[in-house]
Amino acid sequence: MAFDLVVVNGIIVTASDVLPLGIEIGIKDGKISCLGSSLPRDANTQIIDAKGAYVTPGGVDSHVHFAQDNCPTGDDFTTGSRSAIAGGTTTVLAFASQEKSETSVIPVVEEYHTKATNQSYCDYGFHLILTNPTPEIMQKEMPLMIEQGITSVKLYMTYEPMKLGDSELLEVLMSARSLGFTTMVHAENSDIISLITDRLEAAGHTDPYFHAISRPQIAENEATYRIISLAELTDSPILIVHMSSEIAVKHVRKAQTRMLPIHAETCPQYLFLLSERLKGSHHDAFEGAKCVCSPPLRHDPKDLEAMWRGIANGTFTTFSSDHAPSSYDHPNGKKLGLKSGIMRYRDIPNGVPGVETRLPLLFSYAGSDKDSRLGLQRFVQLTSSDPAKLYGLDGTKGNIAPGYDADLVIWYPEEDLKDGVNIEQKMLHHGVDYTPYEGMKVKNWPRYTILRGKKVWDRDNGGILGGMSDGKFLKRGKGKIVVGKTGGEVNGMLAGERDYWV
Numbered sequence: 001m002a003f004d005l006v007v008v009n010g011i012i013v014t015a016s017d018v019l020p021l022g023i024e025i026g027i028k029d030g031k032i033s034c035l036g037s038s039l040p041r042d043a044n045t046q047i048i049d050a051k052g053a054y055v056t057p058g059g060v061d062s063h064v065h066f067a068q069d070n071c072p073t074g075d076d077f078t079t080g081s082r083s084a085i086a087g088g089t090t091t092v093l094a095f096a097s098q099e100k101s102e103t104s105v106i107p108v109v110e111e112y113h114t115k116a117t118n119q120s121y122c123d124y125g126f127h128l129i130l131t132n133p134t135p136e137i138m139q140k141e142m143p144l145m146i147e148q149g150i151t152s153v154k155l156y157m158t159y160e161p162m163k164l165g166d167s168e169l170l171e172v173l174m175s176a177r178s179l180g181f182t183t184m185v186h187a188e189n190s191d192i193i194s195l196i197t198d199r200l201e202a203a204g205h206t207d208p209y210f211h212a213i214s215r216p217q218i219a220e221n222e223a224t225y226r227i228i229s230l231a232e233l234t235d236s237p238i239l240i241v242h243m244s245s246e247i248a249v250k251h252v253r254k255a256q257t258r259m260l261p262i263h264a265e266t267c268p269q270y271l272f273l274l275s276e277r278l279k280g281s282h283h284d285a286f287e288g289a290k291c292v293c294s295p296p297l298r299h300d301p302k303d304l305e306a307m308w309r310g311i312a313n314g315t316f317t318t319f320s321s322d323h324a325p326s327s328y329d330h331p332n333g334k335k336l337g338l339k340s341g342i343m344r345y346r347d348i349p350n351g352v353p354g355v356e357t358r359l360p361l362l363f364s365y366a367g368s369d370k371d372s373r374l375g376l377q378r379f380v381q382l383t384s385s386d387p388a389k390l391y392g393l394d395g396t397k398g399n400i401a402p403g404y405d406a407d408l409v410i411w412y413p414e415e416d417l418k419d420g421v422n423i424e425q426k427m428l429h430h431g432v433d434y435t436p437y438e439g440m441k442v443k444n445w446p447r448y449t450i451l452r453g454k455k456v457w458d459r460d461n462g463g464i465l466g467g468m469s470d471g472k473f474l475k476r477g478k479g480k481i482v483v484g485k486t487g488g489e490v491n492g493m494l495a496g497e498r499d500y501w502v
């Protein structure tokens, strides 16, 4: 049998191995059919020469916001997924968001299918944001959602229109426990933030910088500890999204050493950016709005260091972008923060772009030389294989092995890109007008992105080659929970101490 495509001369990196040079990847009908040397080829076989470059599994970005009503100037599926493939991401998990007034989630999911079908350059799945988890939804609709491949929900502990109280959080966790879906949680204490925001406002402190003052680490710390406690009580696995503070991450680490199924995510902004960015430029303080996201950028470089440690030591299961952009120079974008006539951070839409820069930023620190902060296999775990396992895509996404989708990133050989790449807004493919990483240098960039055997990105020859109907909806299974850095997989409940449910 000849292959449709053979990738030759690359250095293949998976979650477990860096394979020796010379192993070829044989691809047939969009799947990886085998790895080997001197694979058979005929006149119809396409060859990609990866000559000495790393080849990693296509990125799985398990936290992106596309086509969200609260980001009217942000990305839709078309611009967001285009940006994804140009940065090596072949799978995104986006959010279908319930509004509090909606008493059924079925039309919510239909709406997001309409927004994404034939509009996506990469494969995609949905997490469901639950803001009103009625008994009807939890008992009757969630089983249907799981059948339809939507096997995870996100809950907010803050934001007036979305937040759930402890009793609602407990109800959802109990339901997750019996139905087996995965729960993502935004952990910040809402009342702490409201109290400080009201006081800052009364004192006239409303510039973008005060966004960071209004959401102190103690708000993340308290909510993190609380949701871990609720997850322990209900014996239900959770993933705490977009973590930013050392004190909060310590609770996660401690829970993991007790073998509780507590997972955590961090994002590029919490590895690279500090709250001083919220002060804007020297001639325009409002430019700080570009870096308004929640949790906020932290003040102390020690927090960045702590996130890097969590990346390397296995505390974090996923490294996602939390791509949630709004255009800066637009009256319905970040400039909503000027609508009252003064700078008012509480009116600034939250979030930064990052789906395209996620892989290159982290890859710059992956390797075995002295500047590296994580191994290449760990890079693959965080950006591709572990999110795939956690969210029910194992066997399909996140690996370079027979039977998996042929989703690949082929990087440049180091000698071809000696000066690295300077990140600039003008080279990116998202629909917004800035990047918080402007001017930052990365060592490498995806040269080719392959989606199910098709070259959809060629940086030097044509750029975006894929089309808007290349991306398919991914019907996900239940998550296989990955415990610890390399540790065994535990399906559901293993840990001790939780015998009160028996």
Ligand code: DUC
Pocket (backbone or CB within 6 Å): 065, 186, 241, 242, 293, 294, 295, 322, 324, 350, 351
């Ligand atoms: N939470 C997110 O997950 N994304 C953007 C803003 C937020 O608060």
Ligand code: ZN
Pocket (backbone or CB within 6 Å): 186, 241, 242, 294
């Ligand atoms: Zn959030």
Ligand code: ZN
Pocket (backbone or CB within 6 Å): 281, 282, 283
């Ligand atoms: Zn200037």
Ligand code: ZN
Pocket (backbone or CB within 6 Å): 063, 064, 065, 322, 323, 324
């Ligand atoms: Zn988000």
